[in-house]
Amino acid sequence: MSKRSDTYKVAVIEDLDKRQIIATATLVVELKFIRGCAKCGHIEDVVVDSTYRGLRLGLRVIEALMAAAQELGCYKVILDCSEDNVPFYEKCGLTRKEVQMVKYL
């Protein structure tokens, strides 16, 4: 992944005293074949350490990745989440759009 810095941006927040990562999320940049290789960002794997909840760390990593997506020239960012987390992501400026389907292989 480190060889693909134009594809993956991993945001982390560290507790410097404990030398421990307490929040993270990843931006994956997809090139859209049907849109002349326009860039679409996907935010994946948003995780905040449960003992650090309520400190707006989730918002911070999302904001950092939105800024990175904009800098990289993404025209949109999409993110899949549970129904329970929709209000949180709405506060982060995202809007409900479609349905995520899955198949485990």
Added chain:
Amino acid sequence: MSKRSDTYKVAVIEDLDKRQIIATATLVVELKFIRGCAKCGHIEDVVVDSTYRGLRLGLRVIEALMAAAQELGCYKVILDCSEDNVPFYEKCGLTRKEVQMVKYL
């Protein structure tokens, strides 16, 4: 994209008489940072020419990309779709899971 054949697989169905692509979909392979770089497939941009609907071409491209995802070692494939298309993707073996959120930049 052609340089990243381990990341992008584009399935196309062509009408050989008309020399025209009539169905396509793309598999994007994401490496999951929090899962030791395990591979997660994303199926994007499923399009079937409107004059060729009802011929199960959508199912064919999905099946081809699911097989490619399995061959590449993906542990799951996800796909975002509109509420109206959920029944179609259920026939393709996918299950409704989460909500897709979006932000246009």
